[in-house]
Each structure stands twice: as C-alpha cells, then as structure tokens.
Amino acid sequence: MSTSANPSVETDSSASDTSHPDKVINRLVRANSNYADKFTDPGMDARPVLQVAVVACMDARLDLHAALGLELGDCHTIRNAGGVVTDDVIRSLTISQRALGTRSIVLIHHTNCGLESITEEFRQDLEREVGQRPVWAVEAYTDAEQDVRQSMQRVRTSPFLLHTDDIRGFVFDVTTGLLREIDPAA
Numbered sequence: 001m002s003t004s005a006n007p008s009v010e011t012d013s014s015a016s017d018t019s020h021p022d023k024v025i026n027r028l029v030r031a032n033s034n035y036a037d038k039f040t041d042p043g044m045d046a047r048p049v050l051q052v053a054v055v056a057c058m059d060a061r062l063d064l065h066a067a068l069g070l071e072l073g074d075c076h077t078i079r080n081a082g083g084v085v086t087d088d089v090i091r092s093l094t095i096s097q098r099a100l101g102t103r104s105i106v107l108i109h110h111t112n113c114g115l116e117s118i119t120e121e122f123r124q125d126l127e128r129e130v131g132q133r134p135v136w137a138v139e140a141y142t143d144a145e146q147d148v149r150q151s152m153q154r155v156r157t158s159p160f161l162l163h164t165d166d167i168r169g170f171v172f173d174v175t176t177g178l179l180r181e182i183d184p185a186a
C-alpha cells in the first residue's frame with residue numbers, strides 16, 4: 001500500500017488491454033454488458049435469504065461467495081481495508097438488521113493482510129504529503145486473530161444492533177482457502 005494518490009503509477013500488465021489505467025474500467029463495462037445479456041430478473045427483494053451479514057477485508061484474494069458457498073441474494077457483504085469494524089460498518093450492520101432482517105454476523109480477516117505491513121504512521125505520512133490529517137484511523141494491526149476478537153467485541157457491544165447472539169469470527173488463509181475460527185474468549 002502506498003500513500004501516493006497518483007493513479008498514473010498504478011498499472012496492471014497482467015491483464016490484456018489494461019496498459020493504460022482508464023482501460024481497465026472499459027473492460028469491466030464490457031463484461032457487464034455480457035453479464036446483462038444473460039441476466040434474468042431473480043425476482044428477489046432486498047432482504048438477504050440467509051439473514052446473514054458478512055464483514056470482510058477488501059482483499060482481492062478473498063472471493064467471499066465462492067469461499068462460503070453463497071449464492072446471489074443470500075447475504076450482505078460489507079468490506080473495507082482489513083475487515084475492520086468501523087463506525088461505518090456498524091452503520092451498515094444496523095441497517096442490515098433493523099431494515100433488512102439479518103440476524104447473524106460473520107467477521108473475516110485473513111492471512112498476509114496489507115494492513116499488517118503499515119502502521120498508524122501512515123496517517124502522519126499522509127498528513128505530511130497532502131497537508132491534511134485524515135479523520136479516520138488506519139486501524140493497522142499485527143495480529144489478525146487478536147483483531148478479529150476486537151472486532152467481535154465491537155459488534156457485540158454496539159447499542160444499535162438488534163441481534164448480537166450469533167456472531168462468529170474467522171481468519172481466512174489466502175494460501176489454503178480455509179477459514180480458521182477464532183475463539184472470542186481466548
């Protein structure tokens with residue numbers, strides 16, 4: 001992860017026709033056109049079928065639907081850097097439970113997370129570079145297991161949630177594809 005906000009330095013030579021940063025989005029739009037051609041209206045409403053919300057890291061190696069056997073319409077997925085339970089995640093979980101009927105919460109961090117390689121100094125570096133300190137915490141961590149415990153605790157103690165009796169936390173191993181459950185009391 002870099003503090004540079006300059007998109008021109010980000011290139012992906014592994015994919016075809018993405019040599020220029022603006023081309024990658026063209027590729028996505030074309031893919032969507034193909035997707036829509038085959039798409040049929042599933043006739044679902046917005047309430048997740050399995051009444052579950054999954055909070056996970058945004059990591060590109062974590063395919064939540066495949067890894068958890070989820071289908072379209074099954075769950076809410078709430079993702080950010082680290083899968084950290086921020087105020088905004090609590091906002092989404094609150095809406096998920098109170099307006100859209102979910103009852104269970106799954107928290108997923110993973111091995112080899114980008115957040116393990118940075119520290120809160122990231123904020124200071126950012127402030128030096130752009131002249132403004134971000135209002136958010138970086139939420140960097142060195143122990144994914146411990147951070148899952150902290151995340152479970154943040155969810156359990158939220159006054160806004162209706163259901164906090166079915167919350168489980170895991171670390172996903174990006175090399176084996178396996179989830180390891182974290183004991184909240186350990």
Ligand SMILES: [Zn+2]
Nearest residue numbers: 057059113114
């Ligand atoms: Zn991550």
